[in-house]
Amino acid sequence: MTKSELILRLAALNPHLYQRDVERIVSTIFDEITEALAAGHRVELRGFGAFSVKRRDARIGRNPRTGTAVEVAEKYVPFFKTGKQLRDRLNGGVDTPEDDDDDDDV
Template identity: 50%
Template structure:
């Protein structure tokens, strides 16, 4: 799914929110997540997963064309670990893996996501 497809799906489901606002919100969410990761912070989306930055140490590699040894500098990489709920849905039978919120027909307001009893929803950005 591309950013444009994500925006389109949200616009289809949240018919009371203008497209420009959806675009601005999606852009803001991605920008905040990017800035947090650039700063080396961890992003935990409970039930979905955790994004974090890991540092790979410098090492000696080999040029595949010449076989010559080359120095590969240390670098930061992005890591994602799926949350328990997402892992369970990925491995569930197809009928059970479907979204817990049915597609909202055009013209109807998007209903809030159902949460399990006692569950909470939060999007912490930790440092």
């Protein structure tokens, strides 16, 4: 789903809102998440997941075309960890092995 598809879907589900207002709301949410991550903060959306920033150390990489060594600078990358509710929904509510303590085989 693209951002524009999300906006269209939300506008269809909320006919009392103008599409331009839905677009402004979605853009504001994404901008706030981006600004928080840029400031080094963690953003948690309960039931959905958490966005954070991870630091990758500088390293020596290889140019795949020539095979020569290349210095890769330290960098920060966004990281997303799914929430339990989202994982459960994606897996159809299937129990994880740790949760399978009950004896249904009687």
